[in-house]
Amino acid sequence: MHIVLIEPEIPQNTGNIARTCVMTASTLHLVGELGFSLEDRYLRRAGLDYWKHLQLFKYSHFEELYDSYREHNFYFLTSKAQKNYAEIYYRKHDFLVFGKETDGLPGDILQRWKDCCLRIPMVKTIPRSLNLANSVAVVLFEALRQQGFPNLQ
Numbered sequence: 310m311h312i313v314l315i316e317p318e319i320p321q322n323t324g325n326i327a328r329t330c331v332m333t334a335s336t337l338h339l340v341g342e343l344g345f346s347l348e349d350r351y352l353r354r355a356g357l358d359y360w361k362h363l364q365l366f367k368y369s370h371f372e373e374l375y376d377s378y379r380e381h382n383f384y385f386l387t388s389k390a391q392k393n394y395a396e397i398y399y400r401k402h403d404f405l406v407f408g409k410e411t412d413g414l415p416g417d418i419l420q421r422w423k424d425c426c427l428r429i430p431m432v433k434t435i436p437r438s439l440n441l442a443n444s445v446a447v448v449l450f451e452a453l454r455q456q457g458f459p460n461l462q
Contacts, residue, residue: 310335310399310452311381312445313406315371315414318344322410325442328359333453334460336364340371344409371418378404383425386448387414388438390426397427399452401459410441 312335317323323345330337347367368374375383382403386394408414419426429439429447438444453461 310449311338311378311402311404312336312449313338313340313374313383313404314409314441315406315418316341316343316409317441318410319441320345322441326445327363327365329442329446329449330364331359331362333449335449336366338366338368338374338404340368340374371415383422384448385414385418385422385426386429386444387419387426388428388431389413389419390428392427394427394429394448395451399455401456403452405445405448405452407441407445413438 310333312326312330314323314326314337317326317339323339323343327337329335366374382400383406384394384397384399384403385406387408406414406418408418427448429444431438439447453459
């Protein structure tokens with residue numbers, strides 16, 4: 310599986326997501342301006358000694374990533390979607406795309422791929438979302454569960 314973070318802002322979240330990627334044999338793709346340096350101590354601390362095992366790619370903009378993997382499925386996670394993330398059948402090389410912590414995914418991406426947008430069900434009475442690292446874990450593990458947890462024990 311592939312995890313894409315567009316303009317992540319909080320190093321601890323990205324560090325935790327990196328660790329999740331390592332422990333699930335998933336690839337992490339970072340897109341755009343980061344709200345921290347990849348040398349950030351909080352980022353490294355969250356990833357601990359797992360960081361050296363991370364498959365990590367960096368892109369200046371989303372189109373650069375998309376052009377490299379057009380033949381793959383891309384799913385965009387947003388609280389604005391109608392379709393539940395558990396309604397999808399995920400395949401081994403699908404991309405799960407998440408936006409930055411404060412603003413989510415950019416509007417142009419949501420509009421262009423509106424049929425591929427998914428949401429995690431949450432209460433409507435609180436105008437907040439799950440933490441980014443938790444959201445990645447929820448959706449990634451559902452995708453891996455559907456595939457029989459390949460190469461995991």
